[in-house]
Amino acid sequence: MERTNSRLQELIELYLQQSITEADKIELWGYVDDPVFEAEIKNSLSEAFYQVAPVELTALQQEQALNHIFQADNPVITSQEPQRQPKLKRLWTRIGVAATIAVVLGLGLYLYQQKTELSLADQVARSGIKTGGNKAFLTLANNKRIVLSESQSGIKLQDNKLSYSNGTSLSGINSADVGQEYTLSTPKGGTYQLVLPDGSKVWLNASSSIRFPAVFNGNRSVELSGEGYFEVAKDEKHSFVVNSRSQSVEVLGTHFNIQNYQNETTAKTTLLEGKVKVSLADNGLTRVLKPGEQAGVTGKQLKVYHVDIEDVVAWKEGYFNFNNETIAQIMAQLAMWYDVKIDFVDPPSEETFTGQISRTKSLAEVLDIIAKAKPVKFKIKGRTIEVSH
Incomplete structure (x- = not known):
């Protein structure tokens, strides 16, 4: 086959892409051994080197690096061994080319790794991790499941009719679906609002659910799993009860927050205004809370603490409030909101972090803020965040 510059360039590109066959590699070394193509080889490899060389290297430093690689093309040959010069020339040319290719490939791999390690935004983009938002499902009495609109923030139940908060009808519901109770559920990375038949308002945090009747007959009662914030409509004749794994919370009219996830050992009820009574299902132990107090239920124990209300309801206002x-x-909070898994490569540090971050920020932005404040590193693989020191 006739040797041409275009064919040489093609072979070099195949080599740099690491997709060259053994036959093509033999052909490439044939070009390398041919003095006619020495200048063309150097020019092609120099261009490839400049494309991947780190920006920290100046033009002079890049030139010096290439000269160091190519200086073997001019070995010192003594007059006593003139007959070996052609052989040595070909050998050193081949070594010089191989060294340059190794540097080009090595720098390319190094820069790629540096980019993935340093750019959390690129890692998040590749993983497809999105910021949480309005996401929820409504399960009807006949177990029919409806995906609620993400462009809406909540639903309301009035006169036994379901609609979005702005009055728009829910699609997919017909007269045969109307039943005695419903369940509103949010996935990880989801939040939604609900207006109950009596006008009480509920905000659901991520990975939570609330079961509620189509009509309140007498006392008002709902079941909560996960976390919810309640603004209960006042009705002195009918109490309002929230049943939540091992405890019940009874109120007349008040604002409070309940956090009671299945994977957490302690259920927390926090009162913002009004008065609530927290009761344990197992032993009937009760405590009445005052505004600013939080009841912590662990097993059969019930303890009351004074807490910072702003920390407790930050999620409802659209913030992470780390205190x-x-x-x-x-x-743990980020895993819930961004629907990711956490892998601690090193034992987690006991250092603490205090700050407020908007939940509308991307995962990359939140991790960058934390990494700048504390000696912690993050790497994202799929939907898993690896945390190390």
Whole structure:
């Protein structure tokens, strides 16, 4: 086959892409051994080197690096061994080319790794991780499941009719679907609002659900799993009860927050205004809360604490509010909102972090903020965040 510059360039590109066959590699070394193509080879490899060389290298430094690689093309040959010069020339040319290719490939791989390690935004984009938002499902009495609109923020139940908060009808519901109770559920990374038949308002945090009747007959009662914030409509004649795994919370008219996830050992009820009574299902132990107090239920124990209300309801206002939170506590919240898994490569540090971050920010932005504040590193693989020191 006739040797041409275009064919040489094609072979070099195949080599740099690491897709060259053994036959093509033999052909490439034939070009390398041919002095006619020495200048063309150097020019092609120099261009490839400049394309992947780190920006930290100046033009002079890049030139010096190439000269160092190619200087073997001019070995010192003594007059006593003139007959070996052609052979040595070909050998050193081949070594010089191989060294340059190795540097080009090595720098390319290094820069690619640096890019993936340093650019959290690129990692998040490749993983397809989205910021949480309005996401929920409504399960009807006949177990029919309806995906609710993400462009809406909530639904309401009035006169036994379901609609979005702005009055728009829910699609997919007909007269045969109307039943005695419904369940509103949010996935990880989802939040939604609900107006109950009596006008009480509920905000559901991520990975939560509430079961509620189509009509309140007498006392008002709902079942909660996960976390919800309640603004209960006042009705002195009919109490309002929230049943939630091992406890019940009874109110007349008040604002309060309940956090009671299945994977957490302690259920927390926090009162913002009014008065509530927290009761344990197992032993009937009760405590009446005052505004600013939180009841913590662990097993058969019930304890009351004074807490910062702003920290408790930050999620409802669209914020992460970290107040002396450890990295493990922080990552648990991020896992819930961004629907990711957490893998601690090193034992999690007990250092604490305090700050407020909007939940509308991307995962990359939140991780960057944390990494700048604390000695912690993040790497994203799929939907898993690896955390290390």
